[in-house]
Amino acid sequence: MASDIAGAVGGAAAGPTAAPRRLPPRWQDALARLGWTAASIGLFVGIWELCWATGLSDPKLLPPPHIFLADIPDQARFFNTATRWQIGINPADGPSPYEAVFITIGATSMRVFVGLAIAAVLSVTIGVLIRYFQLLERLTLPTITLLSPVSPIAWLPIAIFIFGIGNAPAIFMVVVALFFHMTLSTISQIDAVNRNYINVARTMGATKRQIYARVIIPAILPQLLLVLRLNMFGAWMVVLVAETTGVGFGLGQVLSMARNTFNPSLVFFCIALIGVLGFLTDLILRMVQNRILYWVPQTAGVLRGL
Amino acid sequence: MDSSRFRAFSSGDAVTCRGVGKTWAAGTARAHEALRDIDLDIAPGEFVVLLGPSGCGKSTLLYLVAGLEAQTGGVIASFGDPVEKPSPDRSLIFQETSLFPWLTVWQNVSFGLSIRGAPEAERRAVATEALARVGLSAAMDKRPDELSGGMRQRVAVARALAMRPKVLLMDEPFAALDVQTRAKMQDFLLDVWRDSGASVLFVTHHIDEAVALADRVVVFTARPGRIKSILPISLPRPRDPFSPEAEALRRQLTAELKAEVDRAFAEQEALSAA
Secondary structure (H helix, E strand, O other), rough: HHHHHHHHHHHHHHHOOOHOEEEEEEHHHHHHHHHHHHHHHHHHHHHHHHHHHOOOOOOOOOOOHHHHOOHHHHHHHOOOOOOOOOOOOOOOOOHHHHHHHHHHHHHHHHHHHHHHHHHHHHHHHHHHHHHHHHHHHHHHHHHHHHHOOHHHHHHHHHHHHOOOOOOOHHHHHHHHHHHHHHHHHHHHHOEEEEEEEEHHHHHHOOHHHHHHHHHHHHHHHHHHHHHHHHHHHHHHHHHHHOOOOOOOOOOHHHHHHHHOOOOOOHHHHHHHHHHHHHHHHHHHHHHHHHHHHOOOOOOHHHOOOO | OOOHHHHOOOOOOOOEEEEEEEEEEEOOOOOEEEEEEEEEEOOOOOEEEEEEEOOOHHHHHHHHHOOOOOOOOOEEOOOOOOOOOOOOOOEEEEOOOOOOOOOOOHHOOOOHHOOOOHHHHHHHHHHHHHHOOOOOOHHHHOOOOHHHHHHEEEEHHHHHHHHHEEEEEOOEEEEEEEOOHHHHHHHHHHHHHEEEEEOOEEEEHHHHHHHHHHHEEEEEEEOOEEEEEEEOOOOOOOOOOOOOOHHHHHHHHHHHHHHHHEEEEEHHHHHHHH
């Protein structure tokens, strides 16, 4: 606190000559956040490395980051995306190990985003329609509630029965894992819309359709985007299970191979990749959120003041 | 519905209530009667204040007149036509903020026009005029969360005025404001009311507010809400809150309300003892 004030006073005293050397506040914020992210990961890695250094954890089972990261050049060859099983193709052909890592990441990310997009569009549409048409609610809501607690694992055989192998069953798994919760949460979002908003529109002569399009949907948009962000993590989780169906290549397939061949370094490499990917996609969604929902007041600062 | 029945009682009145009652959750175990046997006529351009203890059903009556809820007994008419659904002729202003946070101030004010599909030029013109009437021309392009509580309620009034309503229904609109702001808003509301020529039905539990604003004060009993007494106030406006006449009125209303509040408390205690 005291140093803050001193800094502010010092800054003011230094006058305009010192100002141009300072970074703009947006960059300062971004740098600070980056620093804290690094510190947070550093703390976690530090504890892990300490366990290794004191001999508390066995490097063969729990290789610390400096070991499994140094292992990457060796591990990258397991990301083989060459279609070796096809007749007439030389097993030595195909992308280099590092290219294969990126192809694998791209394939898994594609399944996450396509699945998330289908689930989001489908569940918001159906959630809104269920509240709009009572008949639809009576016909579908009990079934949706019934299927909601079913684990994605249970859908795995069904995905294969219906779609065989390839991308389709993996994307189906992501969709089915997210759809039911997102539908139910859309409905509860609609029920939580401030009654005054709806009554204002009613006294102005708005029709039911106008109330949905002009009041209810804008009012639930902030919560929907939050639900989308949380479910994005769910999509990253379920895609790994989905990719054990025989998708050709994907992080889930690499992980299950790592488990079968008892290769902890490869497991941790995959976990690190997924963590980074999930973090980046969350960052993108948050940026989209801030762009679309400029009107939602930022309240995190209030809590920090407590 | 045959509207000729309503011509029997003065079709010229802005609002007519005959034997109006409302029971929530009627026919179930949780049924409770909010309003009973309300007879009330409001003349065009009249300022009527509904005064009563909290939970006496005065807000319920406002919702019934607005057409947002259906009464379970009696009839309500506005200018001779039965009230069956909400109408832009009867604008409702709420206690809490009801501005859409995703729209700018002028878009909020012209929301009713956009519902009717009015072109943007017309919407802007109407919003500009309505905001000028509430003294907020400079706030056109701001967002609601950038405004103070008092400013937001002025925008809500502008939004109601933009519909050119014949009846303004106000549900404790200034209850969330501080005392100084509330006094300013009361003066402002009287100006707006005089310009618009609309009738006002204003719900409050503040005796000071009733004395400052009303042509007639309707005092409600505790639950179920019934009309206990109607007190006309003929003092010229602007009213001096410290005049002996105002003092006498406050004293009289305080005495009337105290009996009701005492009764409500006694009932609650009896309920919690049972």
